[in-house]
Amino acid sequence: xxxxxxxxxxxxxxxxxxxxxxxxxxxxxxxxxxxxxxxxxxxxxxxxxxxxxxxxxxxxxxxxxxxxxxxxxxxxxxxxxxxxxxxxxxxxxxxxxxxxxxxxxxxxxxxxxxxxxxxxxxxxxxxxxxxxxxxxxxxxxxxxxxxxxxxxxxxxxxxxxxxxxxxxxxxxxxxxxxxxxxxxxxxxxxxxxxxxxxxxxxxxxxxxxxxxxxxxxxxxxxxxxxxxxxxxxxxxxxxxxxxxxxxxxxxxxxxxxxxxxxxxxxxxxxxxxxxxxxxxxxxxxxxxxxxxxxxxxxxxxxxxxxxxxxxxxxxxxxxxxxxxxxxxxxxxxxxxxxxxxxxxxxxxxxxxxxxxxxxxxxxxxxxxxxxxxxxxxxxxxxxxxxxxxxxxxxxxxxxxxxxxxxxxxxxxxxxxxxxxxxxxxxxxxxxxxxxxxxxxxxxxxxxxxxxxxxxxxxxxxxxxxxxxxxxxxxxxxxxxxxxxxxxxxxxxxxxxxxxxxxxxxxxxxxxxxxxxxxxxxxxxxxxxxxxxxxxxxxxxxxxxxxxxxxxxxxxxxxxxxxxxxxxxxxxxxxxxxxxxxxxxxxxxxxxxx
DNA sequence: GCCGTTTTCGGCCCGACTGTTTTCAGTCG
Numbered sequence: 051x052x053x054x055x056x057x058x059x060x061x062x063x064x065x066x067x068x069x070x071x072x073x074x075x076x077x078x079x080x081x082x083x084x085x086x087x088x089x090x091x092x093x094x095x096x097x098x099x100x101x102x103x104x105x106x107x108x109x110x111x112x113x114x115x116x117x118x119x120x121x122x123x124x125x126x127x128x129x130x131x132x133x134x135x136x137x138x139x140x141x142x143x144x145x146x147x148x149x150x151x152x153x154x155x156x157x158x159x160x161x162x163x164x165x166x167x168x169x170x171x172x173x174x175x176x177x178x179x180x181x182x183x184x185x186x187x188x189x190x191x192x193x194x195x196x197x198x199x200x201x202x203x204x205x206x207x208x209x210x211x212x213x214x215x216x217x218x219x220x221x222x223x224x225x226x227x228x229x230x231x232x233x234x235x236x237x238x239x240x241x242x243x244x245x246x247x248x249x250x251x252x253x254x255x256x257x258x259x260x261x262x263x264x265x266x267x268x269x270x271x272x273x274x275x276x277x278x279x280x281x282x283x284x285x286x287x288x289x290x291x292x293x294x295x296x297x298x299x300x301x302x303x304x305x306x307x308x309x310x311x312x313x314x315x316x317x318x319x320x321x322x323x324x325x326x327x328x329x330x331x332x333x334x335x336x337x338x339x340x341x342x343x344x345x346x347x348x349x350x351x352x353x354x355x356x357x358x359x360x361x362x363x364x365x366x367x368x369x370x371x372x373x374x375x376x377x378x379x380x381x382x383x384x385x386x387x388x389x390x391x392x393x394x395x396x397x398x399x400x401x402x403x404x405x406x407x408x409x410x411x412x413x414x415x416x417x418x419x420x421x422x423x424x425x426x427x428x429x430x431x432x433x434x435x436x437x438x439x440x441x442x443x444x445x446x447x448x449x450x451x452x453x454x455x456x457x458x459x460x461x462x463x464x465x466x467x468x469x470x471x472x473x474x475x476x477x478x479x480x481x482x483x484x485x486x487x488x489x490x491x492x493x494x495x496x497x498x499x500x501x502x503x504x505x506x507x508x509x510x511x512x513x514x515x516x517x518x519x520x521x522x523x524x525x526x527x528x529x530x531x532x533x534x535x536x537x538x539x540x541x542x543x544x545x546x547x548x549x550x551x552x553x554x555x556x557x558x559x560x561x562x563x564x565x566x567x568x569x570x571x572x573x574x575x576x577x578x579x580x581x582x583x584x585x586x587x588x589x590x591x592x593x594x595x596x597x598x599x600x601x602x603x604x605x606x607x608x609x610x611x612x613x614x615x616x617x618x619x620x621x622x623x624x625x626x627x628x629x630x631x632x633x634x635x636x637x638x639x640x641x642x643x
Numbered sequence: 644g645c646c647g648t649t650t651t652c653g654g655c656c657c658g659a660c661t662g663t664t665t666t667c668a669g670t671c672g
Binding site for chain 1: 644645646648649654655656657658659660661662663664668669670671672
């Protein structure tokens, strides 16, 4: 019999969150927050809790912040038996689909419990039936309006899984921001929330404004053409649903509070909690209106002023996730992050030789116009026959064309490359002799995504062991909202990348964003070089590298030294060459064994 | 249930809005 796989940190966190929800449902004081905090902490803990426990037992688990004797014992129980008896008991006592119901907007644990106890609602489907039958309005603390709201929330829940890819949200938010600015040129207006932190998926769009006339601005927001429904409209706050199915909200404060409100609504929630606690330790109070000593505001007009008054350097929004940035700020050791405009080259470009929309010349022109200094042309290869992927002959023909163009250019380099396909067993679809002639070889998975972890990991490692492979393109092959990342032993992938001198890519095309921030951070910490590419199939796509790739890298705490394509072309190519010779050394060692 | 440069006990973030209420609980961010 196959041994049960040890629960991952994410699975442990999920169980702890469910505990928190059930405890809250029962009106238990403080414990829910303790479980919630522990869940967050386990989730963002660097090492697998299972390994920690295997090595040092239950006492070792207490190395994880916010895990004490109680929760430590629960985690141990989960690791040992695959279950938490207390969670099973809570589930049995109130057999509802807590996880699904928790995602219905406006429905919290208390109401969920009341609905179950009074009329037996256990799932979103049963909730919908009860609302339609008019049974919900008969309960205490519920009315006809509650029913209408729940039905609307259920519709929203069915339409979306709750979060939206950033590529969809960013243009929409910028358009709304522009409308608000046009309406109130004197007001301060900003995008806040997870969008300002550049998370890869966004729950809703948050806007913050400072204005002397809040009511005019909230009215403007509530009547935007993009708005399909207004949930709530108060004097300083509006909550709406947009026609695209995304929720959006606006908060308006007085100018003296703009920085405090911006920080507050940028979050994350966990980052804010830490700031609040620091304020409290100093005998201050922090809210969305400012930092107060007693009744007197001592900061709040700008975020910089606010952080300074808390004794902290300014924390860039991309870092505000309570993933160590508070500790780093307190020690004045915040990383020097990659800046916009720092990328000099783009290493994954498709042209009309395969599935791109533009010619090599057009892509080069667009790249120059964006201020880039070099480009690698990396069209698809043989296995992607559907997009006319190149065989060896076509590849050499294209390389000749690229080099001819390169020879004519002044002050810009265009490099011959390919995006070769990694087959099921880790072999490549192009012969080594052809790859050897190219400047930049990226390898990528385009099919068979569902392999077991061990096979998938071996597949990527074998591809990286080919000495001609310089880059691993979109390493986990995820597609946001469509396809999960491949199941990989990522630590093993990172170790192999380091050993073979292969750089890992942050593919910035909006539906991939692969590596994600956490993987990229792990890779960089291990000393593996990264590249940030647009994966452009059209000249306009070149913008993705700076617009989405750079913020993602900032979320991963990357500095310019971590990213190869911040280097001038000569230094970049030298780094690739170094990587190839490292892979050759690794391979000859493997052959000798 | 966790935590500690006020603490091993006594705290635990804070305010806006809604709906159902006659002063507030629940939910959200």
